[in-house]
Amino acid sequence: MLQRRLTYSVKFYIKRCFSSKVPEKPTWVTIDRSKLPKEPKVDREVVDLLERLSLVEFNNQEGVDRLTKAVHSANLLHAVNTDNVEPMDSVLEDRILYLRDDVVTDWNCLKDVMRNATKTLEDYYVAPPGNIPLKQKERDYGNKT
Amino acid sequence: MLSLTLREAISKLKDGSLSAAELCEKCVTRAKRVQELNFIVTENFSQSQREAVHSARLWSEYVSGRHNEWRKFGGIPFAIKDNFCTKDIRTTCASHILNNYVPPYTATVVQKLQDAGGVIIGKTNMDEFAMGAGSTDSIFGPVRNPWNYKFSQSGGEQDKTNYWHITGGSSGGSAVAVATGASFGAFGSDTGGSTRNPAAYCGVVGFKSTYGRLSRHGLIPLVNSLDVPGIFAKSVDDASLLFNAVAGHDTRDSTTVTDSMETFTLPDDISVKHLHIGIPKEYHAPGMSPCVLEAWRRAADLFERAGAKVSEVSLPHTQFSILCYSVLCCAEVASNMSRYDGIEYGHRAKNEDSTEELYAATRHEGFNDVVRGRILAGNFFLLKRNYDNFFIKAQKVRRLIAEDFRQVFGGGVDILLTPTTLTEAPTYSWFTEVDNRTRAEEQDVFTQPINLAGVPAITVPASLSQSGLPIGLQFIGPNFHDKEVLTVAKWFEQQTNFKRLDLSHLDKS
Numbered sequence: 001m002l003q004r005r006l007t008y009s010v011k012f013y014i015k016r017c018f019s020s021k022v023p024e025k026p027t028w029v030t031i032d033r034s035k036l037p038k039e040p041k042v043d044r045e046v047v048d049l050l051e052r053l054s055l056v057e058f059n060n061q062e063g064v065d066r067l068t069k070a071v072h073s074a075n076l077l078h079a080v081n082t083d084n085v086e087p088m089d090s091v092l093e094d095r096i097l098y099l100r101d102d103v104v105t106d107w108n109c110l111k112d113v114m115r116n117a118t119k120t121l122e123d124y125y126v127a128p129p130g131n132i133p134l135k136q137k138e139r140d141y142g143n144k145t
Numbered sequence: 146m147l148s149l150t151l152r153e154a155i156s157k158l159k160d161g162s163l164s165a166a167e168l169c170e171k172c173v174t175r176a177k178r179v180q181e182l183n184f185i186v187t188e189n190f191s192q193s194q195r196e197a198v199h200s201a202r203l204w205s206e207y208v209s210g211r212h213n214e215w216r217k218f219g220g221i222p223f224a225i226k227d228n229f230c231t232k233d234i235r236t237t238c239a240s241h242i243l244n245n246y247v248p249p250y251t252a253t254v255v256q257k258l259q260d261a262g263g264v265i266i267g268k269t270n271m272d273e274f275a276m277g278a279g280s281t282d283s284i285f286g287p288v289r290n291p292w293n294y295k296f297s298q299s300g301g302e303q304d305k306t307n308y309w310h311i312t313g314g315s316s317g318g319s320a321v322a323v324a325t326g327a328s329f330g331a332f333g334s335d336t337g338g339s340t341r342n343p344a345a346y347c348g349v350v351g352f353k354s355t356y357g358r359l360s361r362h363g364l365i366p367l368v369n370s371l372d373v374p375g376i377f378a379k380s381v382d383d384a385s386l387l388f389n390a391v392a393g394h395d396t397r398d399s400t401t402v403t404d405s406m407e408t409f410t411l412p413d414d415i416s417v418k419h420l421h422i423g424i425p426k427e428y429h430a431p432g433m434s435p436c437v438l439e440a441w442r443r444a445a446d447l448f449e450r451a452g453a454k455v456s457e458v459s460l461p462h463t464q465f466s467i468l469c470y471s472v473l474c475c476a477e478v479a480s481n482m483s484r485y486d487g488i489e490y491g492h493r494a495k496n497e498d499s500t501e502e503l504y505a506a507t508r509h510e511g512f513n514d515v516v517r518g519r520i521l522a523g524n525f526f527l528l529k530r531n532y533d534n535f536f537i538k539a540q541k542v543r544r545l546i547a548e549d550f551r552q553v554f555g556g557g558v559d560i561l562l563t564p565t566t567l568t569e570a571p572t573y574s575w576f577t578e579v580d581n582r583t584r585a586e587e588q589d590v591f592t593q594p595i596n597l598a599g600v601p602a603i604t605v606p607a608s609l610s611q612s613g614l615p616i617g618l619q620f621i622g623p624n625f626h627d628k629e630v631l632t633v634a635k636w637f638e639q640q641t642n643f644k645r646l647d648l649s650h651l652d653k654s
Contacts, residue, residue: 021424021445021449021455021456021457022424022429022438022441022442022445022457023426023429023457025429026429026430026431026432026433027426027427027429027430028427028430028431028464029464037534040530040531040534042525046525046528049528050521050524050525050528051521053524054479054517054520054521054524055501055504055505055508056505056508056509056512056517056520056521057505057509057517058517058521059514059517062514063514063517063518063521066518066522066580066582067518067521067522067525069582069583070471070475070518070522070525070582071522071525073468073471073586074468074471074472074526074535074539076465076468077465077468077469077472077535077538077539077542078534078538079465080462080465080542080545082538082541082542082545085541085544085545086541086544087537087540087541087543087544088540088541088543088544088547089370089540090370090400091356091357091370091547091598091599091624092356092357092400092402092599095402097399097400098394098396098399098401098403099399100396109249112249112250113249115247115249116245116246116247116249116489116490116491117488117489117490118487118493119488119493125488125489126488127488127500127503128497128498128499128500128502128503129499129500130499130500130501132498132499132500132501132502133501134499134501134502134505135498135502
């Protein structure tokens with residue numbers, strides 16, 4: 001009986017030894033938000049500016065709230081020390097970008113290229129007049145600062 | 146027949162024991178039978194069957210000795226995610242703005258597949274513009290996971306409850322195509338885990354190769370510096386076959402590396418005795434389910450018992466990776482989505498007052514909330530006042546994350562072993578309780594650091610959870626060590642002997 005118990009204990013001990021490489025508990029740390037810089041506000045002025053730049057609308061207060069949450073999350077990045085770290089554009093930064101020779105390899109494709117456009121005229125794309133600013137619309141996004 | 150792997154099917158086609166025409170027909174029948182999972186958005190059944198019949202003729206010439214050459218994938222059906230351009234087949238990215246778009250060209254990786262004889266059975270469903278981790282935000286409706294799914298009787302009504310499980314995303318449709326046997330492989334895209342996440346949830350192999358190995362020409366971009374065409378397959382061998390068939394430098398994609406690539410075949414007899422497997426401790430994140438933790442532990446034990454050196458390592462910036470990813474993703478999205486103005490292609494609104502009014506109306510009608518949300522967030526982070534504090538900051542954190550991987554691999558670790566997802570596939574009702582942005586932040590936690598660093602990674606089904614849903618484990622390697630990652634994954638697959646989903650009972654009902 002004692003021998004069986006000892007065998008079980010030894011087996012159990014060996015098993016625990018092997019699986020100890022995977023941490024038993026989550027290892028993430030809680031960030032102290034009070035130590036981070038204040039996050040920028042998403043107010044009426046920012047909403048208008050973004051809608052003009054993006055040419056899409058927030059649509060409703062939910063949209064504005066979603067942006068506020070995204071900013072709230074992103075602000076946690078300030079907990080990382082990036083002193084003397086260069087920004088990274090691409091993982092291929094240590095290579096020279098491949099450029100091919102400047103010779104035409106595709107031609108005779110006018111019909112193909114134009115066929116998905118809704119409005120064309122004599123092989124031109126048609127657009128309404130430009131340089132007219134977007135009309136300011138009445139929007140009700142609930143209570144915003 | 147549909148339970149064969151790609152490798153097995155090719156071998157049977159070569160010795161004449163399988164007909165390409167019959168194989169394609171069986172795939173089409175299966176695809177139609179499981180279409181209630183909503184995984185195909187544009188079917189190509191008739192064309193694919195015609196091509197398969199043609200391939201069958203070529204195979205019989207080869208088998209009878211009348212012809213020496215053979216096309217590797219002659220007549221075998223594959224599914225393609227709907228953000229790959231396919232000539233003359235509608236490509237929508239699951240968005241209204243491209244609802245009527247028929248590309249005049251085919252994406253390079255798809256073209257290579259077709260040149261090798263592969264046929265496209267259909268374009269698969271996805272999250273709109275690949276933004277999401279559930280394949281739930283599409284104009285065609287969500288994709289359903291075939292695991293634990295109550296299929297209707299043939300011709301009957303679809304399950305109207307919300308207790309079915311999501312496929313994960315954003316390449317859910319492609320994952321389902323392979324999991325249900327409707328295709329022998331599929332392409333998806335992987336920007337933050339969009340191939341590996343649904344592969345894990347649907348119990349198939351999902352491979353994201355090194356950034357720069359596969360051409361992105363024709364893959365409608367989400368985030369140019371992170372996107373990689375992803376490969377779905379029934380086995381690691383199949384994934385390797387597909388990768389070798391389509392990899393290599395493309396003059397039409399200047400972000401493909403010019404390094405020569407030697408095609409390879411994975412050995413059948415693999416030893417892991419000389420390997421050093423790293424277990425990054427930060428991958429035990431809050432919210433991990435016990436069954437995932439158990440699968441991870443068992444895998445680590447397995448390697449150790451087989452003689453590999455297994456040790457705990459650290460990737461210290463893992464916790465911040467998802468935040469870095471969110472900022473960079475939104476910023477590049479804001480730029481990439483600016484091409485959709487209705488003039489050259491895609492949906493065009495009726496408002497002709499001015500270009501700005503037209504663009505705004507087109508984009509309002511064309512994009513869903515998720516896409517709009519990311520464009521606005523991206524432009525917010527790119528505002529002059531926020532540029533340094535958010536965009537440049539995120540780029541710096543990206544370098545630290547890439548450095549974490551470089552240091553660990555440089556310190557003697559060959560392969561990292563981590564879970565692919567926090568839990569098993571959640572139900573649709575749970576998943577949709579909160580918005581897409583919040584869910585993506587939770588779901589992509591283990592997959593997107595790999596995209597930020599550009600390194601190769603593969604997910605392999607490891608076991609089933611208590612509820613019978615698949616759990617995947619992820620193997621990560623250093624840049625351009627795709628062969629090594631695939632080899633280790635194949636060894637693990639051989640040990641685990643995971644039982645793939647079998648839907649042959651549907652053929653009778």
